[in-house]
Amino acid sequence: MKTLTHFLTAAAIGAAGVASAATAATTAATAAAAPGQTLAQRGAYLAKVGDCIACHSAPGKPAFAGGLPIDSGHGIIYSTNITPDKVHGIGSYTEQQFADAVRKGVRADGTHLYPAMPYTSYAKVSDQDIAALYAYFQSGVKASPYAPPESKMGFPFNQRWGMAFWNFFFADGKPFKPQPGWSPQVRNGAYLVEGLAHCSTCHTPRGFALNEKASNSGEAKFLAGGELNGWPVPSLRALPRWDQAAIVDYLQTGRNKNSAVAGEMTAVVQHSTSQMTVADLNDIAAYLKALPPAPASGAAVKPQGRDATVKKLSAAVNLTLGERLYLDNCSACHFVTGKGASRVFPELDGATVVNAENPTALLHVMLAGARTPSTDKAPSVLVMPGFGKRLSDSEAAALATFVRQGWGNTAGAVSEKDVAKVRAKLEAK
Ligand code: HEC
Ligand code: HEC
Ligand code: HEC
Known part of the structure; x- marks a missing residue:
């Protein structure tokens, strides 16, 4: 529907x-x-x-x-x-x-x-x-x-x-x-x-x-x-x-x-x-x-900085829970740079969906995955697997918070409650 x-x-x-x-x-x-x-x-x-x-x-x-x-x-x-x-x-x-x-x-x-x-x-x-x-x-x-x-x-x-x-x-x-x-x-x-x-x-x-x-x-x-x-x-x-x-x-x-x-x-x-x-x-x-651009909404948090994030993930010591989960689950495709690969794995650093004030879409993609349509000019379908079964609410919250504040991203933290809400909606479908 x-x-x-x-x-x-x-x-x-x-x-x-x-x-x-x-x-x-x-x-x-x-x-x-x-x-x-x-x-x-x-x-x-x-x-x-x-x-x-x-x-x-x-x-x-x-x-x-x-x-x-x-x-x-x-x-x-x-x-x-x-x-x-x-x-x-x-x-x-x-x-x-x-x-x-x-x-x-x-x-x-x-x-x-x-x-x-x-x-x-x-x-x-x-x-x-x-x-x-x-x-x-x-x-x-x-x-x-x-x-x-x-x-x-x-x-x-x-x-x-x-x-x-x-x-x-x-x-x-x-x-x-x-x-x-x-x-x-x-x-x-x-x-x-x-x-x-x-x-x-x-x-x-x-x-x-x-x-x-x-x-x-x-x-x-x-x-x-x-x-x-x-x-x-x-x-x-x-x-x-x-x-x-x-x-x-x-x-x-x-x-x-x-x-x-x-x-x-x-x-x-x-x-x-x-x-x-x-x-x-x-x-x-x-x-x-x-079109004249929309007025920029003030950044919610200070970015960690691209180099700082890449260094921390590459060294892989003293990682936060969010950073460790990112390395284990996401970096194979989106890389430690958060830049992904052109036309195959989208960028997470600077992405609209990652930086949106409301984290629903990011959580939706993380938990349920996503797939691009097959079009005449790009028939292959790109699939992002869903991690809903692998991540608990608190893990998903920590991981999403890292993604929203790593590299140059400046969005607010995500709570367990935010995750539970999206999960409930997905399960209702
Ligand atoms: C976002 C959804 C949506 C899109 C896109 C859409 N329609 Fe509709 N259309 C509807 C709905 C729903 C109704 C019935 C509304 C109602 O019952 O009050 C409707 C009713 C109509 C009717 C009235 C039919 C009647 O029974 O009298 C015509 C004609 C129509 N649409 C033509 C089109 C055409 C042509 C297009 C593309 C240019 C189009 N629609 C695109 C949702 C859509
Ligand atoms: C197997 C490769 C793979 C893994 C692992 C992976 N992704 Fe993805 N991701 C993709 C692909 C392919 C897409 C594009 C699919 C689409 O948007 O329809 C995507 C899309 C996304 C998007 C949407 C980007 C946009 O611009 O709309 C986000 C956010 C995202 N991934 C985050 C993550 C997070 C967080 C993880 C770890 C939990 C992860 N991904 C793990 C391949 C992967
Ligand atoms: C049914 C609702 C809907 C309609 C109609 C729609 N969009 Fe979108 N559009 C979206 C959503 C939702 C997103 C966010 C996608 C994501 O999170 O990956 C989006 C994303 C985009 C983006 C990506 C922007 C960015 O910064 O990532 C572009 C460009 C875009 N739409 C252009 C258009 C154009 C042009 C039209 C008209 C031809 C259009 N859209 C009609 C819902 C819609």
Whole structure:
């Protein structure tokens, strides 16, 4: 099951206000179809950029036939069938009805969709791209008569009209607006990231009603990082650790010279970014590099220093518990330098996941392991084994604390309680 962070609270539903729907997005589309490409072929590509398959397909069910349960925190929402089946799918939708569902979250019958469907981002999709997506979902996708289960939301969230209020407060519904001074490349990158690729649904912090705190590049909080079920999601603003080529590499292959993808980003790379053209990925990377960086959060602790850590681990005398456990369990792959090996074992020194304020993701990877997706450009799968069975809570805490404070890392200590919490969550799965 997917867990949803994009969501609403009773405060939003209960608020009085005037029903409103977002205004239609009409902008000049950027990247044009490749020569010789039909509208439906262009639409098939755009469906990958928008990652429609991630939510609209359930394991064992036909592609795009829906039925994936999404836990909203207020009940289960099932994605719908968006194949061209006339009864259970969207085969009878006109292009305008399709556009309103995708960009405004309004169904053909006038009812409102839950923002589990990222229509707040899709509002920025151009008319031209909507036309291509419509052509694909009408003629390029196989119709399926599968009827997904009905969503089971508790009161008041089962009252779909309440979504009109949420939209009134939180969905700005504005079309894409390029900023003055952007090169055509940055402009296309921004168009994709703000809109169809909906990167902000995970990478922008959320407010009290789980609304995104910013919806476009002009706002400092846009893409400034957030949290997904306790897993820290890094800021994408400027990505100071990486140059443009390293960003493209990461999005295309799930790995680059000093990192490897883990957590929810794994599926994003697998189904969406690894399928994008190099030109679009370059535009996305150019755009992310052009964003002013997020203000640095003050370092939590003084780093031990790279040389000091490497010396201590190499000498292997008077080691702390954390250092000894690192040598025994981790150094074979991540090395005493914490630098790993380019494109094979990610760097732990300076890694976002290691230095995040919240240690959940680091502990998750340590206890359960991780694997990169197999992509066209990098078919081999890199596997990090899980150490949940080998390490007790106190050992895992000592080891994680060492990793977070060794080399140049500056994150806070990890407690046994932190470990126990992550372990309980993993066991519940
Ligand atoms: C993050 C998950 C997610 C992604 C990505 C996503 N959808 Fe959805 N979509 C949903 C959910 C969930 C619903 C049903 C919401 C509800 O029942 O209120 C939905 C509903 C819809 C509907 C309304 C169908 C109806 O019954 O009227 C359409 C059309 C649609 N999506 C098209 C798309 C397209 C096209 C894409 C890709 C560009 C896409 N969706 C990507 C989650 C998603
Ligand atoms: C479903 C949620 C989700 C979506 C959508 C998403 N990301 Fe991510 N992203 C994550 C998470 C979680 C991580 C942390 C991965 C880790 O810990 O290894 C991440 C990590 C990254 C990183 C690595 C940054 C670093 O400093 O390590 C980049 C780059 C990135 N995402 C780019 C994107 C782009 C571009 C998009 C849109 C095309 C996108 N993401 C959409 C969840 C998401
Ligand atoms: C057999 C080799 C191997 C061993 C031993 C190993 N790792 Fe890994 N580690 C990997 C690989 C491969 C990845 C990349 C997998 C991925 O992220 O999908 C990885 C990923 C990670 C990540 C995520 C990095 C990122 O940027 O997202 C962390 C953190 C990590 N390892 C910590 C550890 C710790 C701590 C230990 C010791 C308990 C350890 N590893 C032992 C191979 C190993």
